[in-house]
Amino acid sequence: MSNLDSPLERFRQRFIHNPLLHRRQLLKYGLAGLGLTTAGLAWQGLKPQPTAKIPPVAANSPTMGNSFSPMQTLRDFDYGTVKQENGRTVREFKLVAGNTTLQLNTAVSFNSWNFNGRVPAPTLRAKAGELIRVSFLNQGGHSHSVHFHGFHPAAMDGIKPIRNGRGTIYEFEAEPYGVHLYHCHVAPVTRHVGKGLYGMLIIDPPEPRPVADEMVLLMGGYDTNDDGKNELYAFNGVPDYYMMHPIEIYQHQLIRLYVLNMIEIDPAVTFHLHANMFDVYPTGMSLKPSHTSDVITMGTAERHILEFKFKYPGEFMFHPHQDGIAENGCMGAFKVISAT
Amino acid sequence: MKIKDYLTVAIVACVASVVISACNNTTKTTETSPNPTTPAAATAPTPEMSGMKHGGSKKININSAILSELDKLEAKLGIPALSNKIQAERPYKTPEELVSKKVIDQQQYDQIKDLVTIEDIVLTGVEKDADYMIKLGLMKGHLFVAKELLDLKQPKDAEPHIGHPVEEIYTDVADQLNERKVKEFKTNLIALEDLVKAGAKDMSKVTNNLKESQESIDLAIAALPETQRKDPKFVLQVINGLLETANSEYGASIADGKFKAAIEYQDSRGFIAYANMLYQGIAVSMEKDQPAAHKIIIDNLKQLTTAWPKTMPPATPVKTVAEVGALVRTIELNTQKVITVAAK
Numbered sequence: 001m002s003n004l005d006s007p008l009e010r011f012r013q014r015f016i017h018n019p020l021l022h023r024r025q026l027l028k029y030g031l032a033g034l035g036l037t038t039a040g041l042a043w044q045g046l047k048p049q050p051t052a053k054i055p056p057v058a059a060n061s062p063t064m065g066n067s068f069s070p071m072q073t074l075r076d077f078d079y080g081t082v083k084q085e086n087g088r089t090v091r092e093f094k095l096v097a098g099n100t101t102l103q104l105n106t107a108v109s110f111n112s113w114n115f116n117g118r119v120p121a122p123t124l125r126a127k128a129g130e131l132i133r134v135s136f137l138n139q140g141g142h143s144h145s146v147h148f149h150g151f152h153p154a155a156m157d158g159i160k161p162i163r164n165g166r167g168t169i170y171e172f173e174a175e176p177y178g179v180h181l182y183h184c185h186v187a188p189v190t191r192h193v194g195k196g197l198y199g200m201l202i203i204d205p206p207e208p209r210p211v212a213d214e215m216v217l218l219m220g221g222y223d224t225n226d227d228g229k230n231e232l233y234a235f236n237g238v239p240d241y242y243m244m245h246p247i248e249i250y251q252h253q254l255i256r257l258y259v260l261n262m263i264e265i266d267p268a269v270t271f272h273l274h275a276n277m278f279d280v281y282p283t284g285m286s287l288k289p290s291h292t293s294d295v296i297t298m299g300t301a302e303r304h305i306l307e308f309k310f311k312y313p314g315e316f317m318f319h320p321h322q323d324g325i326a327e328n329g330c331m332g333a334f335k336v337i338s339a340t
Numbered sequence: 341m342k343i344k345d346y347l348t349v350a351i352v353a354c355v356a357s358v359v360i361s362a363c364n365n366t367t368k369t370t371e372t373s374p375n376p377t378t379p380a381a382a383t384a385p386t387p388e389m390s391g392m393k394h395g396g397s398k399k400i401n402i403n404s405a406i407l408s409e410l411d412k413l414e415a416k417l418g419i420p421a422l423s424n425k426i427q428a429e430r431p432y433k434t435p436e437e438l439v440s441k442k443v444i445d446q447q448q449y450d451q452i453k454d455l456v457t458i459e460d461i462v463l464t465g466v467e468k469d470a471d472y473m474i475k476l477g478l479m480k481g482h483l484f485v486a487k488e489l490l491d492l493k494q495p496k497d498a499e500p501h502i503g504h505p506v507e508e509i510y511t512d513v514a515d516q517l518n519e520r521k522v523k524e525f526k527t528n529l530i531a532l533e534d535l536v537k538a539g540a541k542d543m544s545k546v547t548n549n550l551k552e553s554q555e556s557i558d559l560a561i562a563a564l565p566e567t568q569r570k571d572p573k574f575v576l577q578v579i580n581g582l583l584e585t586a587n588s589e590y591g592a593s594i595a596d597g598k599f600k601a602a603i604e605y606q607d608s609r610g611f612i613a614y615a616n617m618l619y620q621g622i623a624v625s626m627e628k629d630q631p632a633a634h635k636i637i638i639d640n641l642k643q644l645t646t647a648w649p650k651t652m653p654p655a656t657p658v659k660t661v662a663e664v665g666a667l668v669r670t671i672e673l674n675t676q677k678v679i680t681v682a683a684k
Contacts, residue, residue: 081433092433099592109595111604135458137403137431141588141604143508161508163475164585167403167431169458187507188500226603 052213055248055337062245065103068118070236071245074215077202078122080132090131091174093124097140097184097197104232104239104329110224113140113184113195119237120218120262121182121199128177128206137167144192147185148201149301151175159185177205179258179284179303190264194223194230196237198262200303205287212256212307213249219271219320219330221263230265232329233320239329243317246335251313253339258284260303268299269320269330273308276316281305295321313338398464399457402438403431407672408577408679409467413455417448423676432458468516469564470574474581475513476561477618479505481582481610483554486536488651489606490550495540500603501610502533505553520563525556572622572630576675579615583644586611587668590647591661599653609648616645626678633674640671 054075061071080091095115102112102119115121126132138144143161152172162168183189184197200216220237221230232239249255257278259271272295279289280296284305296304310316313336319326400409410423419425422444429441435456439449482504489498506529517524532549540546561569568574586608593604619626619641626634644667647659659667 094431094433096431099588101595109600111592111595111601113592133433135403135431135433139588141585141590141592141607142504143512159511161512163478163509163512164588165404165581169403169433188503226601 050211052211053250053253053339054213055250057248064238064241064244065106066238067100068237070238070241071247073118073120073123073236074217074247075213076123077125077214079125085131088129088131089127090133091126093122093132093134095121095134095136095146097136097138097144099140102196102237104222104224104234108224108232110222111195113142113144113192113197115146115197115199119196119198120216120220121197123200123202123216123258124182125202125204126174127204128174130174132170132172132174134170135167136162136170138162138164140164142192143186144184144197145186146170146182148172148182149180150178150201150203158182161186174203176285177203179260179305181260181262181301181303183262191223191226193262194221194264196220200258200260202258202284209256209287210254212254214256214258215247216258216260217271217318217332218260219263219269221265221325222329223265228265230263230325230328233263233325234329235332240331242332246315246333248335248337249310251311251336251339252309254307254309255334257306257308258303259298259306261298261300263300263325263330266300266322266325268297268302269322269325270295270297271306271318272321273306273318274316275312276308276310278306278308281307310334310336312336400455401458402426402435402456403458406467406470406577407580407676408470408573411680413452416452416455417444419444419448434458466568466574466577469568470577470581472513472516472520473561473564473569473574473578475509475516476557477578477582477614478585478611479509479557480554481586481612481614482607483550483557483610484613485606485610485651487550487554490536490540490543490546492651495536495546497602497606498540499533499536501606502529502536502550504607505529505557506533517560520560522560522563523556525553525560528553528556570621570625572626573679575618575622576679579618580672580675582611582615582618583668583671586615587665590664593653594657594661597657597660598655599657602653605648605653606651609651612645612648616641630678633678636674637671640667640674643667644671 057071057075061069063069078093080093083090083092096117097113097115098117099111099113100117102110104110112119124132124134134146134148136146141164143163145158145161147158148156148170150172152170156170156172158170180201180203182199182201184192186192198218198220200218202216217235218237220234222232222234222239223229224231234240235242261269261271263269274294277292277294278296279292281287282290282304284303289307296306298304315333315335317331317333319331400413402410407423407427410426413426414420414422425443426438429437429443432438432441435453435458436449438444438456439446444452482501486498486501489495489501506526510526510529514526528549532546532553535542535546535549589604589608589611593599593601593608599605619637623634623638626637644659644664647657647664649658
């Protein structure tokens with residue numbers, strides 16, 4: 001099953017002591033993955049929809065020493081608590097700013113500042129036209145805030161610092177549909193974002209997009225010694241995680257990536273996918289792709305929807321083509337499982 | 341009492357915020373309703389709007405009220421330690437969550453529902469003053485440690501501590517400074533930050549500017565009535581705000597049992613230093629009127645302070661994050677006794 005000769009596998013061997021154990025755990029907890037598919041169904045509405053083929057994900061997928069697992073972050077969408085108020089749908093979310101230690105690799109631990117104990121923060125998801133209500137509490141020591149991208153009144157812009165121990169409520173209409181983000185806007189923003197206070201906000205179009213295996217990839221940078229330079233980088237919080245634990249997907253299955261570049265300090269990075277081409281939906285704000293490529297440049301805070309299917313089974317990397325950044329943690333791989 | 345004055349101010353501020361929020365709403369409906377099935381945005385109350393409805397009647401914001409304010413609910417319902425329970429279950433998306441989160445039962449909720457809110461209300465009275473003083477106290481703490489670092493000839497390390505008062509706090513306190521007719525000092529703080537960012541080449545200029553900034557903060561604090569600034573129950577609330585913040589920042593400075601973020605160590609050092617100075621100011625009356633609480637507070641404060649032996653973090657932490665947390669909680673608990681007793 002595993003090809004020990006492949007360079008990817010050798011790379012992984014540097015980090016994983018017992019890859020077989022990991023695989024066995026995957027099998028053992030395989031059933032848990034079904035839950036995700038059902039949740040996806042409920043979101044699509046009541047009428048029967050074709051479902052995406054998604055390989056099961058272990059409920060206790062590896063955390064590499066952290067309090068959260070990037071394997072869970074990947075397909076974890078927070079739809080909030082739904083309420084009906086005056087005939088409209090309200091989605092309520094809760095964000096608490098706090099501090100936790102991240103294990104970036106076996107040698108480096110990092111004092112992160114984050115929302116809800118994870119980096120990146122929960123992926124909040126709503127449908128265009130709904131009302132989003134976020135209750136925010138700051139327990140982080142420093143003053144923090146939550147600034148959302150998208151349309152909202154000035155009072156909801158989240159640039160006012162909320163001091164330690166205080167809370168506030170942000171409320172606005174979900175618009176426009178697309179891939180957006182939220183982050184702390186207290187200066188120095190570079191440090192507040194770099195410490196981990198950022199997440200994605202997905203606003204779905206009124207009519208759902210075609211069924212796909214959907215996942216989020218947020219690129220982040222870590223200035224681990226406060227020298228104004230990033231030493232490590234990561235997809236979804238933990239450097240090299242998806243190199244050590246490739247993302248399993250099915251051959252021929254439509255994959256929809258919500259990709260955000262949240263790397264501070266470095267002005268821009270690309271996202272490159274091996275052995276494939278993806279359709280680009282800029283800022284997720286269209287239902288038709290603008291073009292097709294295997295590399296796309298994103299400045300800090302830029303984000304897109306990328307869609308593709310893999311023709312061949314096997315392992316395929318993805319990474320920024322600023323190779324130094326990739327090699328310092330911003331690398332991952334898809335493991336394409338044969339459809340037959 | 342002065343509370344009446346502040347209420348008047350609060351109502352004025354309230355009216356102002358209604359106007360602003362009404363403007364926002366109009367813009368919102370005209371600018372953004374791409375979806376014809378979406379009812380007018382006005383159906384969704386914004387915090388400011390609903391805050392208005394209650395006008396002058398003072399409600400307690402269960403998301404942000406300080407403990408002594410929550411004690412009014414505790415007193416009304418006669419539930420011991422209710423204030424801490426309310427604080428522990430934050431944040432609340434609706435006041436009814438006091439029931440669904442099992443903080444109190446429905447019957448109890450019905451008794452206090454007219455007193456509580458989750459909306460951004462305009463702070464008034466003692467609560468507003470304490471909030472104001474805590475913010476200025478945090479500024480004092482930042483500049484305290486900035487000065488230490490400048491004296492150690494470490495302008496690069498001092499820079500974030502000069503930045504924090506402007507970036508994290510000033511905007512948050514600007515309205516209150518205006519209201520209290522305190523002279524603007526943001527410009528001076530920014531100038532100081534620029535000087536230090538540029539390498540603090542002219543030290544006499546830096547020293548002067550820092551002194552002016554510190555004096556400005558002192559003047560802002562002096563805008564509070566002297567009786568209040570000397571009242572232990574008021575000062576203890578401010579000390580609690582500083583200690584809580586120091587506690588969180590201390591936690592953010594340590595990983596794997598070592599100091600990893602000197603900035604957060606130093607931030608918390610500054611807050612503890614100022615908390616100590618504030619306590620010295622009330623120590624005599626505390627010793628006289630509250631000898632038992634006084635002894636516990638000074639003992640714990642002394643122990644707590646040992647966690648920050650020098651401006652630069654020690655090689656190994658003197659106290660663990662949990663130890664610092666426990667000391668802060670003990671102090672808070674004992675100050676709470678004084679504050680509650682004094683309130684009765």
